[in-house]
Amino acid sequence: MEFLADNALWIMLVILVTTTIAGMPLAISMITSSIFYLMLAGRDVGLAAENVLNGVFGNFVALAVPLFIFAANIMNAGKVSDRLLTFALAVVGRMPGGLAQVNIMTSLIFSGMSGSAISDAAGVGKVITGMMMKDGRYPRGFAGAMTATSSVVGPIFPPSIPMVFYALISSTSVGALFLGGVVPALLVCIVLAIAVMIMAKIRGFPVEEAIPWRSFPMVFIRAFPALLMPVILLGGIYSGAFTPTEAAAVSAFYALLLASFAYRVLGPREFYGVVLSTVKTTAIVTLILCGAFIFNYIITVERVPQAVFGIFDSMDLSVIGFLLLLNVLYLLMGCVLDVSTILLVVTPLFIPTASALGIDLHHLGIVLVFNMMIGLITPPYGILLFIIKALTGIPVAEMIRETWIFLAILIVILLVLTFVPALSLWLPRVAGML
Template sequence: MILVIFIGVLVALFLIGASIPWAIGLTSMIVMLIESGFNGNLFGTMVQKMVAGTNNFTLLAIPFFLLAAKLMNVGSITKKIFRLCNGLVGWIPGGLGHANIAASIIFAGMSGAAVADASGLGTIEVEAMANEGFDREFSAAVTAASSTVGPIIPPSINLVVFGVAGGVSISKLLIAGVIPGLLMGLTMMVMVYYFAIKRGYPRRKFPTLREFWELISDAFFPILTPVILIGGITIGIFTPTEAAAIAALYAFILTVIVYREITLKQFIVVIKETVRETCAIMIIVAASSLFGYLLIKTQIPNILLENLFVLTQNKYLILLLLNLFLLVIGCFMETNSAIMILTPIILPITTMLGIDPIQIGIIMILNLMIGLLTPPIGMCLYATARVARIKLETMIKAIIPWYIPLGVSLLIVTYVPIISLWLPSLIKL
């Protein structure tokens, strides 16, 4: 009965247009009223659980990563990265398409946010590809698809949220995303190569040694960012939260002091945007913390576990069902909300099956990233359609082939655990 109330009220509130924090919070309050009745401790318990969910040092990484990404988008750092990537892989058939993906991989090591990638790099990438003869729809589709690498390769805001929600080592989660992120990039490059041969897309000449040196020199300081972050976390010099602060400081030094591209007025605007987006995420975290507390209190995970094991106890079939479930959820729910709500439900089930929580974290984020390319939520679709100046309907049609490389990557990560677990197993964190 309580499971029906949990799901029914939440879905009903979503359908009538309630915002995600309100829907989660009201559902939690209704369940608490049914469970405990109206008493003087009701609202005190609600506030206590919500505040406890946000009172986590690790969550400080979120505003710092957001700030770093915004600073780099305002300056010329994204342009420098894109020019370097074009020099490195632009000579392969479909040159700028490969450069688009490579730039997203590098930028992923700075921002950890898919929409930031699609909005920041997207403007540069789509115009550059259109000017060299690529179809605008194809250019937009590559940009949107490659932006999903951002939350997989460290640093990743979504992996930080998963680690907090599931009590999983965030350092290991971040390191675990490196190989899956590179795998995603490789499969998408295969797709670019296929379209390039089929449609005769252009490529640039192989760069001379002098050209290569000039590109490296121009982008040297920006590309140090992922090296510093990933290297520092791997070696154990600093924690993920400290890494986020260092990323923001480094981005500030580059854009304000070294390149002198941001005025004080622009910096204040960036700070305001960062605060606004951080507040939105933290409100979701607070409401979801209360929701997660009630899930455990009412033993919903145990109920679902028992019902699932009645259907099947085959680990591989359960993983397939989990992927299908997460893909559907990703189409309708904001990523961080989905992580906070579903992690307390999913982790007990997968732990019983002997599946490492780190692998589940990567699987969950990858599924939800595909959701960013799928209507009706599809934030990366909207962002890329806007910067590419094409209709959303056109954008949706163009993105369909890109579900293939992302789906292949998802299946490999799901059924080949070593892909996400090898690096964390080598490093003592």
């Protein structure tokens, strides 16, 4: 028994890895392996329940997650994407690679409502991908890769569910993280738009028939209520009118009013579907959070972060060296692990080291979230690629062939964000949040 107690941490990790590989959901794996640790280490198993209660129900910030999920589901069910697509088509459709430009713009707009890359790809992304493939206008692999890449903007531009999770584990400001993601998200969209223009000329992508400017006022009016949602969200946080959690409630309520009364597309049956989907997703997210809180308690008790700091300290790395090494590690993990695992299990190990090196944890959060979003389109895992395949039937292999150029662009932007913290911290500082 003494052997088991001395090696309880390693046994826990073996159980976690084994059960996850065997197909057990990550949340259940974390909870199960953590309870085994408490039993083997001779600790009170009730600590598991205590950490869950204190972490989930004692944290006001966590309430933002189901509210943002609810708002995104309403927007998807309410056919808001049709109006956003028409608006984007009127604005950028006449540019080279018009529909690809529309893809980028609608992802940016929708990201201001959902906070989730998967919601973006499954909602407006599915529609625009179909438009791009119609009549062979774009190669289907390119259409799928473009949708997956543009969806990455979702969790970078506020609101962002991954940033809420990061705030929970790092004790940073959700509002500062949200504002810190604005400039990086805009930078991604601008660089992708320029890349698409160049690719359109080289590959001869079609130019869309321009919507007459005289029709633009009506198109804008139809889309205006939906376009107002990110403005309300950011304006409320920026002005101090409400907290990020209150902003989530306002977003959900506004989305409900918009779909039910302004657009009149959300009836009782659709509303029931939205609530059911939100409850299911929230239950999954809450279970993951529960497992993470227990797991993080254990690694704290075992002083794992201090051991990690000791390893990096012995390497005598500079701040830039540490960030570059961390980026490489996260890019590699993104190839084989999902975002939840990296964010909630791995990230807490490095936060104390980053803090000790004097790295601003808000800057670190933006860089790591951006890095993890790249993992969503990185083979072989690339969950967004598989989601788009399920929605459109585009073979993953065809999308992977078209994804490499976009991956290179995103990695270059990641390095820029790493070396220039001001890109992430300027807006929060102007807003007085840092």
